[in-house]
Amino acid sequence: xxxxxxxxxxxxxxxxxxxxxxxxxxxxxxxxxxxxxxxxxxxxxxxxxxxxxxxxxxxxxxxxxxxxxxxxxxxxxxxxxxxxxxxxxxxxxxxxxxxxxxxxxxxxxxxxxxxxxxxxxxxxxxxxxxxxxxxxxxxxxxxxxxxxxxxxxxxxxxxxxxxxxxxxxxxxxxxxxxxxxxxxxxxxxxxxxxxxxxxxxxxxxxxxxxxxxxxxxxxxxxxxxxxxxxxxxxxxxxxxxxxxxxxxxxxxxxxxxxxxxxxxxxxxxxxxxxxxxxxxxxxxxxxxxxxxxxxxxxxxxxxxxxxxxxxxxxxxxxxxxxxxxxxxxxxxxxxxxxxxxxxxxxxxxxxxxxxxxxxxxxxxxxxxxxxxxxxxxxxxxxxxxxxxxxxxxxxxxxxxxxxxxxxxxxxxxxxxxxxxxxxxxxxxxxxxxxxxxxxxxxxxxxxxxxxxxxxxxxxxxxxxx
Numbered sequence: 371x372x373x374x375x376x377x378x379x380x381x382x383x384x385x386x387x388x389x390x391x392x393x394x395x396x397x398x399x400x401x402x403x404x405x406x407x408x409x410x411x412x413x414x415x416x417x418x419x420x421x422x423x424x425x426x427x428x429x430x431x432x433x434x435x436x437x438x439x440x441x442x443x444x445x446x447x448x449x450x451x452x453x454x455x456x457x458x459x460x461x462x463x464x465x466x467x468x469x470x471x472x473x474x475x476x477x478x479x480x481x482x483x484x485x486x487x488x489x490x491x492x493x494x495x496x497x498x499x500x501x502x503x504x505x506x507x508x509x510x511x512x513x514x515x516x517x518x519x520x521x522x523x524x525x526x527x528x529x530x531x532x533x534x535x536x537x538x539x540x541x542x543x544x545x546x547x548x549x550x551x552x553x554x555x556x557x558x559x560x561x562x563x564x565x566x567x568x569x570x571x572x573x574x575x576x577x578x579x580x581x582x583x584x585x586x587x588x589x590x591x592x593x594x595x596x597x598x599x600x601x602x603x604x605x606x607x608x609x610x611x612x613x614x615x616x617x618x619x620x621x622x623x624x625x626x627x628x629x630x631x632x633x634x635x636x637x638x639x640x641x642x643x644x645x646x647x648x649x650x651x652x653x654x655x656x657x658x659x660x661x662x663x664x665x666x667x668x669x670x671x672x673x674x675x676x677x678x679x680x681x682x683x684x685x686x687x688x689x690x691x692x693x694x695x696x697x698x699x700x701x702x703x704x705x706x707x708x709x710x711x712x713x714x715x716x717x718x719x720x721x722x723x724x725x726x727x728x729x730x731x732x733x734x735x736x737x738x739x740x741x742x743x744x745x746x747x748x749x750x751x752x753x754x755x756x757x758x759x760x761x762x763x764x765x766x767x768x769x770x771x772x773x774x775x776x777x778x779x780x781x782x783x784x785x786x787x788x789x790x791x792x793x794x795x796x797x798x799x800x801x802x803x804x805x806x807x808x809x810x811x812x813x814x815x816x817x818x819x820x821x822x823x824x825x826x827x828x829x830x831x832x833x834x835x
Contacts, residue, residue, distance in 0.1 A: 410485040410794040416445060416458040419508040423447045424460075426804075427505060427512040428817065429525040430771075432824040433778075433787050434497035434536035439464060439505050440489045440790070441512035442801065453805045457486025464490055465504040469530055475504055487801070488512075489792055497536035502529055518817050525820055535826045539781025542834045543656055545696065546577055548774040549588035549743025550766030552624065553606070554599035558806060560798045566593070567606055569768040572796035574610040576789075577774065583611065584655060585774070586662070588743045588764070589622025589700025592638065596628050600641035614644055618653060620662040621645055622700035622744065629668040648676045652686055655696075657834045658779070659736075661686065663699035665719055673701030673719040673744075680726065687734035694833050695737045696777075702742040702763050703727060706752040711745045711763075712815065718744065724754075731758045738829060739777070739784075746770075748788055748818035750825065760827055762786065770813050772800035781835065783828040 416422045423444040431438035448454040461482055465475040479490050488507065495501070503525075505512040514526035525531035551570050559565035577585055587607075592599035607617045625638045632647055639646050650663045663683065665673035675683075687695070701719040702708075708715035715721060731737045737759045742751075746769060751761035764775045765788050773790040790800065804813040 410487060410798055412484045413457040413459045413486040414445075416443070416460065416508070419460070421446060422458055422460070422508055423454075424507045424510050424512045426515040426801075427526050428514070428516075428519060429503075429531050429820060430790050430823070431491075431787055432531060432534050432820065434534045434785060434826075435495050436491055436493040437466075437495060437501065437503070437531055437533065438489070438491045438790070439503070440487075441505055441507070442488065443483075443486045443507045459484045459486060460488075460507040462488040462490065463504075463506040464492060465506065466492060467502050468496070469500040469502050475502060485794075487794075487797055489790070489797055495533050497533055500530055500532040503531060504529065516814055516817055518814050518819065521819065531820070534785050534787070534824060535828075537780035537783030537785065537826060537828055537831075539832065540835070542779045542781065542831065543658065544582060545655060545658070545660075545777040545779065546582050546585040546774055547588060547698070547741055547764060547777065548573060548585055548767040549700065549741075549764055550590045550622070550746055550768065551587060551603070552590055552593040552766070552768045553603045554596065555593035555768065558802060560802060561795055564602075565799050565803075566768040567602060568799060569772055569791060569796055570603075570606050571609070572793040573767055573774050573791045574606070575793060576791050578610070582776075584616055584618070585610070586618045586620070586660065586698060587767075588620045588662075588698045588741060589666070590624040590743065590766075591619055591622065592625050592627075594627050595625050595638060597637035597640060600638050604641050613642065614651070614653070618651070618660070618662060619645060620698055620700060621647070621664045621666045623666045623671045623673065626666045626668045631668055634668065648679050650679050650682055650686075657694070659690070659693050659695040661695060661697045663697065665699045665701040665723075671713070672716055673699070673723070675699075675719070675723045675727065680723075680730075684730055687730065687737065691734040691736055693736040694831060695734065697731075697737055697740045697759070699740070699742060700744050702744060702749075702751060702761070703740065704751045704754050704761050706754075707742070707749065707761070707763065710749060710751075711747075718742075728753065728755050728758055731755075738831075739827075741775075746812075746816045748822040750822050762822070764788065765816060765818065765823065767791070769816070770800055770803040771817055772796060772803065779831050779834060781830075781832045783826060783831060785826045786824065788823040 427441045443460040445456045464479040467473040519526040746766040749763040
């Protein structure tokens with residue numbers, strides 16, 4: 371059994387506190403975290419542990435001081451793309467050692483799961499350090515179950531993973547970004563409450579537990595764009611805080627699905643009055659300027675930006691072109707994003723709008739990052755023009771892989787890391803979603819690669835002190 375405690379973001383980044391209280395060995399400076407088993411249904415004991423499958427290994431998250439591992443135990447082997455058999459209770463061990471120096475692996479975590487889920491964060495690690503690892507149940511190593519986790523050089527294959535480099539200088543602040551909440555989305559729920567509402571509520575609870583009081587939700591907030599979904603979104607979000615003060619919204623294509631054309635009645639704006647179609651907003655997160663662009667348009671999954679919104683954006687950027695600025699829009703932008711997503715350019719931002727947006731960023735060097743969602747995957751997108759901001763797509767909050775992204779800003783740069791929402795019911799729902807969507811092939815596309823989920827960018831951010 372595990373318990374939860376609230377820790378400050380500064381403590382977590384320093385590696386001085388675990389996300390939750392779990393079993394750890396006193397022989398290592400690392401501590402461990404594991405999900406609260408009480409929130410999950412109990413799994414039966416294995417009739418034959420030697421025939422049990424120890425699988426679905428994921429090395430989900432790397433930060434400068436922590437690594438997160440996940441796997442599951444089943445009563446029998448199963449194919450990667452069909453619903454698995456019954457989960458079985460088992461032990462869980464994480465063995466870890468720095469690659470350099472030839473040290474032997476040490477067991478830094480040992481626990482018992484009554485659920486068959488294993489979700490463990492090891493903290494207190496050294497930044498920019500490669501570690502060898504082994505995750506074990508029933509005395510056997512967990513194996514990956516997705517092709518994307520079996521790609522050459524992925525940690526699940528090599529048994530090695532590197533913590534992120536910590537940017538130089540003092541820690542300044544953390545920015546939390548979610549996307550693709552899809553309130554009202556079809557699909558099976560593991561409990562009585564609709565599953566997308568559970569995922570979003572769990573994300574908010576996890577952010578609060580981490581001491582984070584603001585979050586930016588980057589599009590596809592509702593699934594069908596109806597008034598009822600927008601009301602449910604408001605109910606869930608208002609439990610976290612105040613509209614456009616604690617939670618900030620950006621419209622996505624799904625949020626206009628109930629509109630036939632731009633002049634149609636707008637159910638989303640009826641609930642969120644500051645979110646008229648194709649209207650951008652600006653706010654300040656301490657000294658950081660944050661801009662949300664509405665790239666949605668009724669009747670299409672692709673994105674566009676109207677002339678009036680471009681004029682507003684240019685006026686705002688030229689007011690202080692060198693001011694550190696984070697820009698968000700739901701649709702990815704660059705040619706690299708167009709070539710590598712399943713729907714190609716017709717699925718993302720209009721080519722002419724994308725080119726114009728990037729030319730505008732050339733005149734505003736303070737824009738250091740543009741975050742997108744829409745594809746439900748993690749992907750770093752190469753810019754089309756030199757010297758522009760970083761472009762990246764972030765994984766989704768409600769469907770698999772189910773989580774949020776944190777940007778930890780220091781004087782000398784920032785880290786970006788995806789975190790799966792780790793409450794019991796959210797993990798159970800995410801596990802179901804991993805197999806149920808497109809016979810599991812959806813999971814292949816969205817889990818993405820570690821280098822796209824977690825990375826460090828070195829840049830002078832001292833203006834935010």
